[in-house]
């Protein structure tokens with residue numbers, strides 16, 4: 464069912480939920496069937512790993528709401544529009560299975576790195592409009608072993624069985640930190656320089672990275688290293704700067720995102736939504752009705768406003784048969800079970 468997150472293990476060398484992935488299929492694909500314990504966690508015995516380091520990191524991000532209000536505006540409850548909650552929808556899907564942690568490159572290099580699961584959980588609270596501790600959370604996450612230690616290998620996105628996409632959550636935390644002016648880390652400085660670099664030449668000019676982000680003194684200290692790199696053909700000469708043929712495209716993109724783009728994590732959420740639409744085959748020309756009418760499309764989700772007057776508006780109502788794909792409805796329109 465992919466619900467409890469207890470059966471994480473490696474099959475064929477990569478972390479999966481054993482309830483979801485069949486070894487039969489791995490063997491059928493011609494691979495030698497190998498099962499082993501998850502990575503980046505101490506092995507207790509056979510497939511059993513010690514999850515304590517995992518939970519310690521989980522606890523380190525204070526995984527609970529810290530309300531920033533004495534009481535809700537109406538004195539009863541704090542209501543939030545679905546749109547605001549959509550921002551953290553993916554992060555909220557995490558089942559704490561550890562598959563992402565198992566394959567994290569940064570954790571392999573630094574076991575103290577907070578890690579993809581805890582950081583995705585942190586984003587779940589940073590993005591929650593009810594939480595009153597956003598700035599303090601971001602400050603802490605920008606510290607040692609925090610968000611900027613991620614190597615952006617994307618293995619966590621690849622392994623997560625629930626579509627949480629922890630790397631995207633980390634990107635949201637970075638963008639929100641910079642939006643809030645928390646940019647002391649070298650990672651943030653690099654990100655800023657890359658924006659300038661892409662806008663001016665259409666390239667990521669790594670040769671200028673050290674002087675622009677660490678200063679001239681640090682650049683001079685690293686001259687010898689730079690010369691060695693240049694000798695081996697690892698870096699292009701800094702002058703004249705190489706300008707991409709279609710640099711205008713890059714500049715237009717920069718101007719467009721600056722003028723219209725939402726700030727902080729909202730910029731990344733916007734990108735996620737566009738990608739999700741493309742993944743569902745949205746061409747921009749079809750209506751929603753046409754998309755849901757495609758053969759094999761998912762049932763259209765329940766929309767409260769569309770329920771006819773007098774009809775049962777709950778799940779399993781006349782307008783939304785309570786079905787499992789490929790099965791008969793469990794609740795029939797006549798009311799039979």
Ligand code: SF4
Pocket residue numbers: 563566567568569570578579612613614615616617618619620629630633
């Ligand atoms: S993208 Fe970052 S957090 Fe995710 S697995 Fe790679 S190093 Fe770890």
Ligand code: SF4
Pocket residue numbers: 468556557558559560561562563564579580583622623624625626627628629
């Ligand atoms: S982010 Fe995904 S892979 Fe990582 S613990 Fe949560 S559900 Fe598992």
